[in-house]
Amino acid sequence: MTEARPLYGKLSPGPGRSAQEVASHQRARIQSAMIVLVAERGYSAATVRDLAQLAGVSTRAFYEHFNGKEECFLRTYELAARRTAKRIVESQRGERDWFERLRLAFEKFAIEIKREPQVARVALVEVLAAGVPALRRMRSVEGIFETMIGESFARAPGGVVMPRLVLQGIVSGVARVVRDRLLAGEEEELPSLTGPLMEWALCYRWEPIGVLGRLDSRPAAQHITTEYAVTDEPEAWGGPIDDRALILSAISKLTVADGYEALTVPRIRAAAGVSRRAFDSLYDGVDDCLLAALELRTGEALAKVVSAHSAGKTWPGAVYRAVAALCAHIAQDAAFARLAFIDAFAPGPAAIQRRTQLVSTTSELLRESAPPDQRPDPFVAEASVGAVWGVLHHQVVHGQARRLPNMAASLTFLATAPAVGAPLAAQAIRQEQYP
Secondary structure (H helix, E strand, C coil): CCCCCCCCCCCCCCCEEEEHHHHHHHHHHHHHHHHHHHHHHCCCCCCCCHHHHHHHCCCHHHHHHHHCCHHHHHHHHHHHHHHHHHHHHCCCCCCCCCHHHHHHHHHCCCCHHHCCCCHHHHHHHHHHHCCCCHHHHHHHHHHHHHHHHHHHHHHCCCCCCCCCHHHHHHHHHHHHHHHHHCCCHHHHHHHHHHHHHHHHHHHCHHHHHHHHHHHCCCCCCCCCCCCCCCCCCHHHHHCCHHHHHHHHHHHHHHHHHHHHCCHHHHHHHHCCCCCCHHHHHHCHHHHHHHHHHHHHHHHHHHHHHHHHHHCCCCHHHHHHHHHHHHHHHHHHHHHHHHHHHCCHCCCCCHHHHHHHHHHHHHHHHHHCCCCCCCCCCCCHHHHHHHHHHHHHHHHHCCCCHHHHHHHHHHHHHHHHHHHHHHHHHHHHHHHHHHC
């Protein structure tokens, strides 16, 4: 990897220039360097040494401003996100009409991403690989945008007060659409998607939407989800107890106990009781092993989801059964929750791409399972599945996975309302709860 070259000239103390001004200039250069470096190389590949070189400061100066790379990233991320939010609010100034305020917010958001694609990549893509503190910070930032959308809906005739989970889903769905375009290098397309994104979000505006809270409070009936034991012991997986099974069992346990950062090949081998030769013959390192474990756990989850889906009376009812089964699985399988929603992003850009592909596959499954007259178009399915995955993601990151079974109705509403309409989506959920 080539050495980073300074982007900025140094600002030295001089007549009329205080040490505080110099320090502020240094922080700004470091944070600008963080955006450039992480956008180009990914969070995991960025080092303090390269950040300091790119900013034109010494490593010592870097540590005078930040405790380390993580703190620098978190502060840079929040600064960039709040700056974007401020610009969106300013774009709405003086506008009283609820619909026009919402349109201006969506339009300004797309313009900001197109104008500063590196900032967008850091805030929407690389933040996923920056660890649990960054994921939790992302949730607080997205809350700002949820409030904006909620206020616009509340200003509309009828004053619909949107449930928190639905607003969270709308913001997550928008983020997913934008993230996909950034990963594909298609950010130029985003301004043209302002209208479709608004139309998708408005599908959730429904005056009796408060009924979702009552539907969520009703536990899915035993015929939809049943309690089942989840274990990391290879004997329960149904296949041969070989080195592969022992290794994948070991990495699942270690991930739940200590997280990705603590994983090393020697630790995994010791926990599995296998030789270095055996491990090296199967996996190319920690990341390869982690992704293999994720694929195994994802396969188990999808098998339960597909089985539950097949028993639905209607398409939205089948989606409710599938979502309820997925929520139950995540709530009970700590290893799957940790692997799929936290550590899957840690290995860097390739892992993020792989996770994005998983969500894309889910979007296709949602479309293909629907009858032709209820089938959402690809864009609607993309945003709707992004909404569901975003809510699941935030709940797991904040240690609330066990609450997911009590959110299955809202999640199903997010997945199906844009395709069949809000009333029919809610009716189908109610029918599945009371057969």
